[in-house]
Amino acid sequence: MLDIDTKFLRSFLSVASERSFSKAANRSACSQATMSQRIRQLEQMLDVTLFQRAYHDVILTTAGIEMMPLAQAIVDKHDTLVGRMRGSQVIGSVRLGIAEDYVLPMLSRLLTTVQTSHPGIELSIVSGLSHHLAQQIDARTLDVAVVTLPTPRRNSHILSEPRLRWVGQPDHQYPHARPWPLALFPEGCAFRAAAVTQLTAQAIPFREALVSSSGQVIQSAVLAGTAVSVMAEGTIPNALSEIQKIAGLPNLPKTCIQIIERGRGLTQAGQTIRNLLIQCF
Template sequence: MIGVSRRHMMNGHFDLAALGMLVAVAETGGFTAASARLGRTQSAISVRIQDLESQLGHKLLERSRRGVTPTDAGERLIAHARRLLAVEREALADLGGETPTGRLRIGVPDDYMDAYLRPLIARFAVEHPKVELEVRCDISKRIEPALKAGELDLAVVTQDPQRPLGEMLRREPLIWVAARGHRPELQETLPLALFSEGCRARPRILAALNSAGRAYRLVFSCSHTSGVLSAVEGGFCVTAMTESAVPPSLRRLGPAEDLPPLFELTVGLIMAPHPGLAAQRFADALREEMSAFRLAA
C-alpha cells in the first residue's frame, strides 16, 4: 500500500479524467487498447492512474501475462467511477439539451434476458421514448460476430474463457436443476437437457460429467431457455443453468445426487466502436443494474 494519510484521502477530490482512464484500461484489458480508445498516449494514462494510486494509497491495477486486471481496490473504485462518469455525462447532456434518439440494437442470450435484463429494458424504454429498441436473443457465439459486423450496437454475452471480449459485468455460477416432484437424477444414466451446440457452457458441462465418471444421455437440445425449461419442468431430465435464472418450479441438485460441481460463467458487455448516446446511456444503466444485482444477491 502506498503511504498516504487517511485524512488526505478523505479531503481529496477525484480527477474524473483519470477515473475515465482507469475504466478504459479495465474494460479494454490494457494500456495500448485504452490509448487507442481515448486518443491519449500510454504514458499519459499510466501517469494519471499512478497519481490516483498515490492519492488513495491503493494499487489499482495488476499487470500479468494475460494483460492488465484491476486489483480488489481497483474493482471497487471502478464501480464508483462508472457511476460518477455516468452522472457527469448526464449533466453535460442535460445542459446541452442532448436527448437519446434513434434505434438501439441489443444482443443478449435469453437466459440473461429473463434473469436481469427484462426490467431494465422496460424501464429504459419508458425513460427514453425517442429511442427505438430492437432486441435479438441468441447464443453468445452468434451475437459476437453480429456486433462485429455492425448489426448490433451493444451485446451482453457469456465470455469465451479462452478469448474474453468486452467488459466483465458479473460472474454467474452454473448449477444443476430438476423439476420439483420428479427425480430424473436417480436414473443410472443421467437424462440431460442442454442448449444446442455452440453454447459455450455445453462442452464444459459434458467434460465435468465425463471427469466425474457419471454416465449421461442427451435427451433434449434447444437454442432457447424456454425450450430447455419446458423439458426439465416435464420431469424427465435435468439441466445446468445460471443460478440467477433458476425459476421457482425447479430444485437445485449437487453432490448428494452424485453430480459434479460446475463452474462460473463470466457475463460481459461488448460495445460497438463509437457507440451513440442511446447505447452509452443503456450501458450505464446496465452497469448500475448489475451492481445493484450483486449487492442484492
C-alpha cells in the first residue's frame, strides 16, 4: 500500500498555487531544489506528470487538475484531525488572496490577530487584481479572497458597496481642452472598466498616462498631478481628493467589496480566516 507524506501534497498545492517552483519554495521555507525534488518524487510515486514546465511558467497537466481537489481534501482532513486531537487550537494552512487596495489597512491587523490568537494557522497571502484572484478561487488555488467586483458573486459575503470616485491631486488644475490623463490598473480591473465605459459613453477624450499593477505606483502618478484615477469611497488616501464634482467627469457606478471562497467548503482554519477578515475590514 502506497503512503504519501502530506509534505508532498502541500508542496504540490504550493507549486500549483504559485505557478512557480521558486515562489513555492520560498513560501514553504525550503530550497528550490528541494521543492523540485518533492514534486519529482510525488510524480514517480503516482506514475503521472503533474506539471508542464515552461521557462516562465508552471502549468497543471490534466492529471494535476484532477489531483488538485483530492490533494486539498486530504490536507484539509489531516489538519482537522490534528487540530481536534490537540484540543481547541485551530490548525491548518490557508491561501488568501487580497486586492492591493486593501492590503495596507487590513493586512497588518489580520496578521497580528493570526499570530497572537491563532498560531496554528499557516497563512499564505497573494496580492493582485480582483479579477485574477477570482479566477484563482474558481481554480481552487486560493481558499479565500477579498475582491472588488462590479456585482456580488454567488455565496459571497458583502463587506461594502461603495461608489467609485474620480481622484486627483487636490491643488492641481486639470485643463479640459486635452484628453484626460488616466492612471489605471491593467485589463481585468473593474475600476478600469467602469472609467473607460463611462468616458466612452459620454464621448469624453482620455488617454492612458500610466498602466500599472501597483496601487502605490498609481497613487504616486496621481499625487504628482500627471494623471487622475478611480478609487472606491473609503479607500482614498488623505493626500488625494475627489475631483469629480469640480471637473465635469461622468458619474461612476457602485462596486462590491466582497469575500469569496473556493467551492466544496472551507476547513476550520479557512472559516477562521474568513471571519477574521470580516472583523478586520
